[in-house]
Amino acid sequence: MNVIVHRVAEFLKRFPPFSFLSKEVLEKVAASVQVRYLEKGETLFRQGQPAEPHFYILKEGAIILTESLQNHEEIRDQCDEGDVFGVLALLGKRPYVLSAKVEENSLVYAIPVTVFEEILENNSRVALYFAAGFASGQVVIRQDLSEGQKARGIFKNESRDHSLMIFSDQSEIKFSEKVLTCCPEQSIQEAAALMAEKQVSSIVVCREDLKPLGIITDKDFRSKVVAKGIPLETPTSKIMSTPVLTMRRDASFSDLYLTMIKNRLHHLILTEDGTDQSQVCGILSDHDVLLSMGNSPAVLIHGLMNTLDLKEMRLIRDQAEQMLRYYLENELTMDFVASVMTEVNDIIIKQALRIAENSLSDEDPALKKIPFCFLSLGSEGREEQLLRTDQDNALVYGDVPEALADQAQAYFLKLGTAMVEVLLACGFASCPGDIMASNPKWVQPMSKWKEYFSEWIIRPTEEAILSATIFFDFRPIAGNLGLGETLSLHIYEEIQKKKIFLNFLAKNAMMNPPPLGFFKDFVAEKSGEHKNEFDIKSRAMMPLADLARLLVLSHGVIGVNNTFKRFDRLAELEPNYEALFKQAAKAYEILMRTRALEGLRNQSSGRFIKPESLGKLERQLLKNTFSPITELQSIVKVRFQLDYFQQ
């Protein structure tokens, strides 16, 4: 191989989808690359500009993808080394939906679409890889996080080829069954009039037997009629695209989708037997595809919002778990994955409230007028609950006159209990510590909640600190969300008054057992049910979550709940530790991913991992996540003077 081509290939092969290519194909791709250099402030492509015949991979530097809204620009994504972007070019010549702006001097490899089209046709793994990106509405086919994670994506077994199966559910394919047709003799003007009337972008040309002869789309009117200036009386047969590619209507969605991608079709005609010798029975446009793929989470959410049936809710939550697995296996960003799953969980809680309220319809209307708010605590509070691990929640309601107090308490306990029941029915495990909205202790009026928090802050006993770690991550989900904000503000003020509380919190953050032993190996549980297993939650995730909580609280930041977002925020607040905080954020994302995948594999909470069941690479990856823990702990130790701080 030519030295120059070889060097380009060496870079490309580190990143998917290039890592899936054979040596010969990779060489061909590498040989087609154009190397561009852009300086900070330049724009590679602009929103609305027609797609170039290339897509890009960032070799060096940093590029941000922005969307211009009415009066400002919003950053949609940031590309780092190895990220592939501008890929909409592969899906037909549609204009860019975002602008690519150069944030740091960047070297960019441009890869011609023509070269890659061939690969998409012959390598379903690559096609699926891109499909995964489109499915999530991603603009960057991201190779995020550490090198190790990149490597894992490459060495992973090939199970991902089946992951698109989750889209094969026929009910999810939204194609139009009413296909607009016309005869080949009809004039193009008549055809256009029909299309305009029905507001569709395509018309199928056929005779009475409905066997498709050709298709005319909006684009044909632009390029074959207006541009050429042909008379409007021209028969449709003159401008139709023919022959047409057809598929069976019951073909799997991934087949349909891949056919469209491979052939760069904007419209795919579906017929009874899949050939053009049978009746047209539907048409699938790329718009439909993008809509139903891109909004696949939205399909689930839509489904959830339209049912109060427990069985169905459970089913949809199960389906969401399949989607989760697919996302995790395809290494989609944790930010995206977590926010989708949080959205799903939140909707379930909101529906649980509706169900609970319906069941209490006979209660005193005066009670129903009392404002209240359902709070999620712990991991769901932090927007990190991917699996249906323990539910932690509570309920706060507005203060009521003394006379109403008992009644109100009873009413909200019933409400909370009913909601907890719904969540149990949807598969969320019960909290072993009984921190749930079905426990009278955690269903209280605002004044009582303020008292709880003040008490924990003023008298930070061991138990109080333990409660703090759970309750301080609360997030208002359903009901009157303002109550949650009031409570947040109260906590913030109390901590400002009694800063020493943070030292106790800091001390607690150091209490978790270290993840690695003297010989740099995993510290496994010594006894009990999980003997010889590694507790990823208490040894790796909790320390990070504790540290993040402590540090954001010490900065007076409220409202950022998510652990990795907290670290991102900290990176902004403390630029001198930026690298460390970013590393910690990544570490946490990796831990979440590892735990969720483990849980999905074993149908468990994923909390306990058998170190020997991990591959060497996974083990190393996991160990790498521990180093920020140690570093952060030593910073906290100094900052909160824990050596001099005696309880």
Added chain:
Amino acid sequence: MSWWNFGRKKIDHADFVEAFLLKNQKPIPAIRSIAQLEFTVFDTETTGLSIKDDYILSFGAVKIRNQAIQIETALELYPNSPNSGEKTAPIHGLIQRENQLSIRQFAEQSLDYFGNSILVAHHIGFDTEMMQKACKPFGLEKLPNPMIDTMTLAIRLEHGPHADRSQFNPEQYGLDALCSRYDILTEDRHTAAGDAFLTAQLFLKLLKLAAVKGIKNFGQLIR
């Protein structure tokens, strides 16, 4: 054919040299913008630094069009030694190649590749001399293409057009030093193609720097 070529007719011009010179007759207009220019960035690996005694072991090149390095144009050539092969011991890690070219084939292919593009190299004077030496037997006295030396360009951009070159330590403007100054990863140096690729990346960056300084067309660039 213009009048001055008339006298040279007698020298044995190989056909490919004729064709090459013909391509280069038409000068590039000074106002042509840099984005429109075609550059050939090349490097030669030689047996030594003596133009008289040494010769080219390998030749590597890549083109820049539309301000982008076109990898598909990457070229490597391995000419035979003039004394046909006896001295082709491993030098610079180069071993006997199967695809070695006769000097004539080498001259033909490299000139055809150059076409009427602008030639770019680091210390271009040396590489040009070596190329001209290789092409001389076929009637080419001098490469007619416009030339840019990335070292000279870097000095000019960093210190202004009237900088006194004698004041700079040449090492600061070696390819290694420039690559590290301009954040270019030097992986496998010491192959002609590898160095040509590095030089091409350096040149892309220098062109951006040039644009900032108001150098936007061919006339300004070649000065």
